[in-house]
Amino acid sequence: MLLILSRACHLAGHRGCVGTQVFLATMTETRVYAGRLAGMMLMGPYGDSIGRVRDVVVTIYQHRSHVLGLVIALPNKRQIFLPILRVASINPSEVMATSSSVNLKPFQSRSGEISIQHELVGSKVHTDDPEHAELHGQALEIVDVELKQSRTRDWEVSRVAVAQRGRLGRLGKVAVVPLSRIQGLSASGTGPADNNAELLASFQEMRAADIAIALNDLPEEQQTRLAREIPNERLADVVAELPEDSRIAILNQLGVERAAEVLEEMEPDDAADALAELPAGTSDVLLDLMDPEDSAPVRRLMSFSADTVGGVMTSEAIILTPQATVAEALAHARNPDVSSSLSSLVFVVRPPQSTPTGHYLGCVHLQKLLRHPPATLVSELLDLDLPALSVADSHETAARFFATYNLVCAPVVDEGNHLLGVLAVDDLLDALLPEDWRDQDWRVGNEAQKEPQTSLQEGDADA
Structure with a gap:
């Protein structure tokens, strides 16, 4: 256990400060004061210095909170944003990043996000x-x-150190209060409540599909305003879940450069679907603006007919060579960026591994990997009897395949037995359901649309 006096206690002159630990590490959780983080060095995994921590960005919604990341000042004074998932550990004297590679895009505050040092410290609240x-x-x-960081590695605001300021401007005794007992804090900080900020903060606890439903219930102008405040990676997941009309409207309103960035973050099959809905001229411009590495698989998918397996497959999958081990395969399956359906099978090919690959050898189910020692080669565990789909197969053929073999994803090969992609069952269902299924309640037999969240819409007098 590591104990270091907090900045709050120093300000109070050590007069009975509650919770005198700025850094407390136990077997189950870690606690740290944001004021102690400010000025700490951010180090790379190999001991290289990246910059200094300047602030912590959080969301607060109905007394619940999430830490989104850190504001980092680079040696050239530029301030960037480091997502909290890129933080490997927080130690008493430094913060360790998972990688020395960082996004150099300048930090910009967004609605619904709060910078602790810049916006909260010094603000007035009640308890x-x-x-x-x-x-x-x-x-x-x-x-x-x-x-506080829990055993699940999620960070949140747990408590707030507060004090009264005396007549001479000096702070009195510091009290540390649970966040749930602080009054006057909202998604917009300590200022007037903002409906859009409240919505954006609530999105942190929602799945992309549920965010899409919430956005679709709002006026188009508010949809666009909110979409502009959602980070590209998150917005990519949301756009993929939107009905066609809303998806087209948001991509058009974002502007071509931002729209291209969002498309780069989308799964290739989702990006191909979105581009296919746009006018040919617009989709060509967006493809040209995308990074060639991201646009190449999208262009290839767009070349297949929409009513075939090739038109709904994705090029993103766990593809390994015969020399890979079970340990390597499981490490890829644990990647949070890989969907649960696509992580259920590992595909083994001759080089190259990027689609279209070399000769397709077979696949291994995740359950089988879990039953064998980590050093076992995946090539020793291949299911050689499982057939593969063809890009020209119909959606009905693919549905029968999944029903026959009880799988949630399947290999797709060409005539030369090269792996071209993988079909996920959720993408197939998306193609088989009526085009307007996203406009309806997902419950069977309930065709009424969900009630819009009118209390959070702009112009609500009661908000």
């Missing part, structure tokens, strides 16, 4: 904490914010 009845009804100043 109804029964443990601090003497503070009820008093104007309190936020001195620091405690962050």
Whole structure:
């Protein structure tokens, strides 16, 4: 266990500060004060210095919170954003990143996101904490914010250090209060409540499909305004789940450069579907703006007919060579960027591994990998009896394949037995369902659309 005095305690002159740990590590969780993080060095995995931590970005919604990432000042003074998932560990004297490679795009604050040092520290709030009845009804100043990481590696705001400022401007005794007992905090910080900020903060706890439903219920102008505030990677997942009309409208309103960035983050099959819905001239411009490495598989998928397996397959899958081990295969399957359906099978090919690959050798189910030692070669575990689909096969043929073999993804090969892609069952279902299925409630027999979230729409007088 590591104990270091917090900045909040120093400001209070050590006068009975509650929670004097700025960094507390136990077997199940880690706690750290945001004020202590400010100024810490951000180090790469090999000991290389990347920059210094300047702030922590969080969302707060109905007394629940998520830490999104850190604002990092590079040696050239540029401030960038480091997602919290790119943080390997937080130590008493430094923060370790998972990689020395960082996105150099300048940090820009978004609606629904709060910078702790810049926006919260020094702000006025109230508390109804029964443990601090003497503070009820008093104007309190936020001195620091405690962050907690659970065993699931998720970070959140756990407690807030507050104090009264005396007549001479000095801070009094510091009290550390649970976030749930702080009054006057919202998704927009301590200022007036903002409906769009509340919605964006609520999105942090929602699946992409549910965000798409919420967006689709809103006026088009508000849809666009919210979409502009959602990070590209997250927006890519949401756009893929939107009905065609809303998807086209948002991509058009984003502007070609931002739209191209979002398409780069989408799965190739989803990007191909979205581009196919746009006018030919627009889709050509977007493809040209995309990184060639991202646009190449999209162009290839767009060359297949939409009513065939080739038109709904994806080029993203776990594809390994015969020399790969079970340990390597499982490491790829654990990648959170790989969907659960695509991680269920590992495909083994001769080089090259990128589609179209070399000769396709076979596949291994995830369950089989889990039953064998880590050093076992995947080539020793191949299912040689499982047939593959062809790009020209119909959707009905693919559905029969899945029903016959009880799988959720399948290999797709050409006449020369080269792996061209993989068909996921969710993509097949998307193609088999009526075109307007996203406009309806997903429950069987309930064709009524979900009620729009009117209390969060712009212009709501009661918000």
